[in-house]
Amino acid sequence: MDNATELILEQEFNLRNFEDQVxxxxxxxxxxxxxxxxxxxxxxxxxFQELMKREWNLNVDLASL
Incomplete structure (x- = not known):
């Protein structure tokens, strides 16, 4: 799996805590x-869409993406 999509140890702990609550x-x-x-x-x-529009100076509707 790509490192950007893997959970760090703290996130894994938070996920386990969330599982217990659910x-x-x-x-x-x-x-x-x-x-x-x-x-x-x-x-x-x-x-995120609005931030991308502002950062990249886009004049498109990203809501449809």
């Missing part, structure tokens, strides 16, 4: 968490 959730809590997580992923994607 295991303790009931179905409703897990579903609510997944929806919130997806919303945050969409916001993150939009922020």
């Amino acid at each position: 295991q303790q959730m009931n179905l409703e809590q897990a579903q609510e968490y997944l929806v919130k997580l997806y919303q945050l992923m969409l916001v993150q994607k939009r922020v």
